[in-house]
Amino acid sequence: MNFISSTHTAAAAANNGGMGSRWLLIVIYVAIFGALYFFLIRPNSKKKKEEAALRNSVEIGDEITTIGGIMGRVIAIKEDEDVIIIETGSDRNKMKMKRWCISSVDTEKEVPTAQAAQKKGLFSGLFKGKSESADKADK
Numbered sequence: 001m002n003f004i005s006s007t008h009t010a011a012a013a014a015n016n017g018g019m020g021s022r023w024l025l026i027v028i029y030v031a032i033f034g035a036l037y038f039f040l041i042r043p044n045s046k047k048k049k050e051e052a053a054l055r056n057s058v059e060i061g062d063e064i065t066t067i068g069g070i071m072g073r074v075i076a077i078k079e080d081e082d083v084i085i086i087e088t089g090s091d092r093n094k095m096k097m098k099r100w101c102i103s104s105v106d107t108e109k110e111v112p113t114a115q116a117a118q119k120k121g122l123f124s125g126l127f128k129g130k131s132e133s134a135d136k137a138d139k
Contacts, residue, residue, distance in 0.1 A: 055102050058084065063106040066097060071106070 062074050072086035
């Protein structure tokens with residue numbers, strides 16, 4: 001009788017262990033999906049948003065480079081067709097291109113001072129006092 005009860009409890013323990021391993025498997029799948037999201041999907045969507053913002057911020061007079069390597073200056077923007085017209089070379093050839101072909105904007109634009117202060121870094125304020133006092137000591 002003791003043998004039967006021990007096999008019955010062993011079977012019950014095996015069933016409970018199987019249930020725990022199922023939950024562990026589900027947790028592992030969720031962790032893998034989360035890792036894929038944070039390392040592959042999220043950075044890709046951020047990059048697409050930045051590229052769209054770059055293309056929408058193009059103004060007349062900006063120097064641009066297309067994805068085909070053509071460099072030129074924007075002379076007109078047609079919002080209704082989502083087209084830009086660029087002028088290239090010394091002979092001033094004009095080309096009409098879709099806005100999605102812009103690879104980079106080569107014109108340097110001034111950054112407002114509030115944004116420039118934010119981009120300095122996390123610890124830039126901590127060392128500001130030390131560098132000023134070191135400069136005064138050198139004088």
